[in-house]
Amino acid sequence: MVNRRIAEILRSGQPDESVGIQGWVRTKRESKGFAFIEVNDGSSLANLQVVINQDLPDYEAVLKKLNTGAAVEVTGLLVASLGKGQRIELKAQALKVYGEADPETYPLQKKRHSFEFLRTIGHLRSRTNSFGAVFRVRNACSTAIHQFFQERGFLWVHTPIITASDCEGAGELFSVTSLDLKNIPRTENQAVDYTQDFFGKPTYLTVSGQLEAEVMAMAFSNVYTFGPTFRAENSNTSRHLAEFWMVEPEMAFCDLEGDMDLAEAFLKHIFKYVLSTCPEDMEFFNQRIDDTVLATADNIINNQFERLTYTEAIKLLEKADIKFEYPVSWGLDLQSEHERYLAEQLFKKPVIVTDYPAQIKAFYMRLNDDEKTVRAMDILAPKIGEIIGGSQREERLEVLERRVIAQGMKPEDLWWYLDLRRYGSVPHAGFGLGFERLVQFMTGMGNIRDVIPFPRTPQNAEF
Ligand code: 4AD
Ligand code: MG
Known part of the structure; x- marks a missing residue:
């Protein structure tokens, strides 16, 4: 499957379409039996929300690797989102983690960092x-x-x-x-x-x-x-x-x-x-x-x-x-x-x-x-x-x-x-x-x- 850019999916993706994306995890939220990750590939401000169900192979092991900063590839089906803030989300059918990012050392976390601080990590601030x-x-x-x-x-x-x-x-x-x-x-x-x-x-x-x-x-x-x-x-x-x-x-x-x-x-x-x-x-x-x-x-x-x-x-x-x-x-x-x-x-x-x-x-x-x-x-x-x-x-x-x-x-x-x-x-x-x-x-x-x-x-x- 040809991977698509997230900006384009957010703009024109339709429910039931099969899509593949590649990008970096911005956040992860875990619930009982499923988890959400927000993925960004630089094409837009908005992230694509990905829903990962526990029936995905190696669910627990994969979830551990999905920390902020990890590089992933996800393929699945687009579905209309029930949550607020997005029209559409991706239901994962396959997920591959390319490069992990250790949450203990990765400097970018889900909070606002000052521009002064970000200047000291110019290689990551983008x-x-x-x-x-x-x-x-x-x-x-x-x-x-x-x-x-x-x-x-x-x-x-x-x-x-x-x-x-x-x-x-x-x-x-x-x-x-x-x-x-x-x-x-x-x-x-x-x-x-x-x-x-x-x-x-x-x-x-x-x-x-x-x-x-x-x-x-x-x-x-x-x-x-x-x-x-x-x-x-x-x-x-x-x-x-x-x-x-x-x-x-x-x-x-x-x-x-x-x-x-x-x-x-x-x-x-x-x-x-x-x-x-x-x-x-x-x-x-x-x-x-x-x-x-x-x-x-x-x-x-x-x-x-x-x-x-x-x-x-x-x-x-x-x-x-x-x-x-x-x-x-x-x-x-x-x-x-x-x-x-x-x-x-x-x-x-x-x-x-x-x-x-x-x-x-x-x-x-x-x-x-x-x-x-x-x-x-x-x-x-x-x-x-x-x-x-x-x-x-x-x-x-x-x-x-x-x-x-x-x-x-x-x-x-x-x-x-x-x-x-x-x-x-x-x-x-x-x-x-x-x-x-x-x-x-x-x-x-x-x-x-x-x-x-x-x-x-x-x-x-x-x-
Ligand atoms: O006014 P400047 O020095 O003009 C020239 O270099 C002419 N040769 C231009 C021309 O007529 N073809 O520089 C032009 C613009 C400034 O108005 C300013 O916006 C920017 O370049 N500039 C700087 N921007 C960032 N850092 C600096 N150190 C800058 N010095 C000038
Ligand atoms: Mg001048």
């Missing part, structure tokens, strides 16, 4: 309701992203992870070294030389695929990247990771308005898609994690984002009737508390702030006529702060060269990037969405470490 829901929603977000761009004719381009350029110019890079460990004598007490460059040239883990995406946009018009990026910033916050995923569309023949319109339509699309494909998981977040999750999704889908310039934002922040920890004044970057005040308290919806001072933004952003500000845009979300950062790019060779030099970089290191302005240059724009921040925003999860399967932070890179 078997809980919360992480099951998070990673299904994360998957749905990825699908929605590809669907959005593919439907619009964008090309998904794969940009390198090892690179020689610091796209953001922030100097927060992990360097890459090539080690030939097999030729390092292990017997001697000799320290490994970690200072060798990547085949003789300094290289780093990429902080952004943007510069390479610009290369591709100058041939394919509309492209996007979706891949891992790395930042060696030592920030221990609930919104920063050392390794995170970023989605970066890049559009030729596009200005900042087109960029903002695309970003807004993009976020709306992802929220709609996730609400329609993961309704139970979203309901779960709303009930158990943050009771504003569904209202936030509704807000994103149905309201126009607020758009204002950095200069206007500074004026509003200076007038704010709360005391900020960090100072507010023209020329200083917005801190997360300022971003959250604007989105959460003042406008109560996402806010797009444009035209930041040139000196606090990256070299590639298009200089405005005032020569003080650049065509940048950040999308600030309630609870999260900056979720998207983007800009219209500087397409004028002379201005770009000037900006490269002003930021202490060498034009010759970026010769290929400058070439894009020498040959067939056009106005173009793009943005980067922090994928984990999106998943946080979508699910209401408080800590970014809990929306990526294997978080990498200064404290956490265990496996």
Whole structure:
């Protein structure tokens, strides 16, 4: 018999159908003459209830093995459930235990564990309701992203992870070294030389695929990247990771308005898609994690984002009737508390702030006529702060060269990037969405470490 996924059985299984399932035991309840187990295979939040009657061969022996965490295969007949909470259940006719889980040592038991505790058992936490829901929603977000761009004719381009350029110019890079460990004598007490460059040239883990995406946009018009990026910033916050995923569309023949319109339509699309494909998981977040999750999704889908310039934002922040920890004044970057005040308290919806001072933004952003500000845009979300950062790019060779030099970089290191302005240059724009921040925003999860399967932070890179 072909085994079926539990989500599909719960949705469309009918009484008297013969089915087989495979999964992990979540709970066991014993009664006189029979027992119930709840089985989960990761396909849905809900478990399938399995009824095991004492006439099953080796009933007593099998029952002893059916502890929380054990891996099982069950075949049997679906029957209408008399119990509350489920439409249908499975009456076992055959049951096989693949791997047992010793109840004395298995760390996940039928109770609520704190997220802090679950972070210490990252290899097992995906078997809980919360992480099951998070990673299904994360998957749905990825699908929605590809669907959005593919439907619009964008090309998904794969940009390198090892690179020689610091796209953001922030100097927060992990360097890459090539080690030939097999030729390092292990017997001697000799320290490994970690200072060798990547085949003789300094290289780093990429902080952004943007510069390479610009290369591709100058041939394919509309492209996007979706891949891992790395930042060696030592920030221990609930919104920063050392390794995170970023989605970066890049559009030729596009200005900042087109960029903002695309970003807004993009976020709306992802929220709609996730609400329609993961309704139970979203309901779960709303009930158990943050009771504003569904209202936030509704807000994103149905309201126009607020758009204002950095200069206007500074004026509003200076007038704010709360005391900020960090100072507010023209020329200083917005801190997360300022971003959250604007989105959460003042406008109560996402806010797009444009035209930041040139000196606090990256070299590639298009200089405005005032020569003080650049065509940048950040999308600030309630609870999260900056979720998207983007800009219209500087397409004028002379201005770009000037900006490269002003930021202490060498034009010759970026010769290929400058070439894009020498040959067939056009106005173009793009943005980067922090994928984990999106998943946080979508699910209401408080800590970014809990929306990526294997978080990498200064404290956490265990496996
Ligand atoms: O604002 P950032 O640094 O922009 C760029 O990298 C541009 N090259 C994007 C582009 O225009 N193509 O980063 C973009 C987004 C931020 O808005 C934030 O959501 C996320 O990436 N981000 C992080 N997410 C998790 N951990 C970190 N350490 C992050 N740093 C940035
Ligand atoms: Mg940014």
